[in-house]
Amino acid sequence: MVSVAEVVGQWIPTRARTTSKGWRGANAVCCHHRGHKPDSRGRGNWLVDSQSHVSYSCYNCGFRCRYTGDGLTDSFRMLLSWMSVPQDIIDGLKMHELQKSFEGSSNVEINNSVISPEPLWEPDPWPQNSQLISQLLEQNNQDLDFLQAWHYINQRGPSVMRNSKYFWSPYLGRWKMRHRVLIPLRDQKTHIVGYSARWAGTPSGGQPRYVNSKLPTDYLFNSHMLYNNRHFVVVVEGLLTAISIDCVAVMSHVLSQGQISQLQHSGKEIIIMPDQEQQNQDLIDQALQLNWAVSFPQWEESCKDAADAALRYGELFTVRSIIDARTTSDLKIGVLRQTIGKNNGV
Ligand SMILES: [Zn+2]
Numbered sequence: 001m002v003s004v005a006e007v008v009g010q011w012i013p014t015r016a017r018t019t020s021k022g023w024r025g026a027n028a029v030c031c032h033h034r035g036h037k038p039d040s041r042g043r044g045n046w047l048v049d050s051q052s053h054v055s056y057s058c059y060n061c062g063f064r065c066r067y068t069g070d071g072l073t074d075s076f077r078m079l080l081s082w083m084s085v086p087q088d089i090i091d092g093l094k095m096h097e098l099q100k101s102f103e104g105s106s107n108v109e110i111n112n113s114v115i116s117p118e119p120l121w122e123p124d125p126w127p128q129n130s131q132l133i134s135q136l137l138e139q140n141n142q143d144l145d146f147l148q149a150w151h152y153i154n155q156r157g158p159s160v161m162r163n164s165k166y167f168w169s170p171y172l173g174r175w176k177m178r179h180r181v182l183i184p185l186r187d188q189k190t191h192i193v194g195y196s197a198r199w200a201g202t203p204s205g206g207q208p209r210y211v212n213s214k215l216p217t218d219y220l221f222n223s224h225m226l227y228n229n230r231h232f233v234v235v236v237e238g239l240l241t242a243i244s245i246d247c248v249a250v251m252s253h254v255l256s257q258g259q260i261s262q263l264q265h266s267g268k269e270i271i272i273m274p275d276q277e278q279q280n281q282d283l284i285d286q287a288l289q290l291n292w293a294v295s296f297p298q299w300e301e302s303c304k305d306a307a308d309a310a311l312r313y314g315e316l317f318t319v320r321s322i323i324d325a326r327t328t329s330d331l332k333i334g335v336l337r338q339t340i341g342k343n344n345g346v
Pocket of ligand 1: 031
């Protein structure tokens with residue numbers, strides 16, 4: 001008997017691309033069945049996770065459903081038929097799920113035989129001889145690449161320096177680590193679970209700006225903020241922006257389902273602070289669907305993100321201006337999102 005995860009894997013549109021954190025994106029299959037215009041912008045998202053659970057989320061019409069190993073819901077069966085899975089296969093899966101529910105929890109073996117579970121998550125080692133930048137300064141290290149890394153992080157402003165520790169490694173390797181600043185990534189208990197290596201300046205030779213160590217599924221940067229006693233949680237895309245105003249970062253242009261549910265379960269008021277670049281507005285689309293606030297602070301043109309604003313106005317003023325400029329009105333968000341990026345380069 002094939003599993004639900006396997007059927008989904010076989011019937012995901014063939015041209016689906018892999019996006020962040022294992023999600024696969026392709027044109028949504030739901031919209032035109034629900035009275036919306038068919039999707040042509042690849043806004044359907046599928047995730048089969050290591051437990052063989054399946055999530056589907058459409059950023060076009062907002063249709064979402066999940067399969068979590070205990071029965072097929074009506075909406076999930078609908079999804080399968082919209083994906084053109086033949087009716088007899090869907091019926092077979094439905095029968096099989098029913099049988100499982102009668103047999104109690106004897107389905108463990110079935111799942112394992114179909115998709116081998118991912119190994120338990122284990123952190124990557126840090127690059128060789130990584131050391132705190134503050135210690136290297138005390139030791140009067142004169143390595144030019146180190147000084148460049150220190151200069152880069154220092155010029156990002158006092159709040160960036162204050163709100164995190166930074167490391168440097170003389171290791172070169174594929175990602176030319178010695179040209180990067182190593183930023184520790186922590187879990188909700190503030191234990192270090194990995195690192196992000198940010199190129200010190202503008203990367204050269206086709207190098208990416210950020211290289212991350214392997215991270216837990218649905219990792220949110222600064223997720224300990226979800227468990228403190230503040231009322232608001234500000235969510236931004238990038239790491240250094242998040243450090244500069246001590247808030248949460250997605251570390252991607254779009255939230256995964258698991259990140260969304262962490263935020264939803266925090267019980268806090270979520271404020272999405274979009275990057276001031278026009279191309280990526282996926283977080284705004286997600287905020288609209290989830291009825292979260294989006295903030296459009298009126299900063300000077302030279303501020304392209306909250307990190308720049310914190311450098312210019314200070315951290316507290318910047319956070320205050322984000323909270324004050326939040327809105328949940330679809331209409332306002334629709335108008336204000338069009339102004340994003342318009343000031344750049346003027
Ligand atoms: Zn849809």
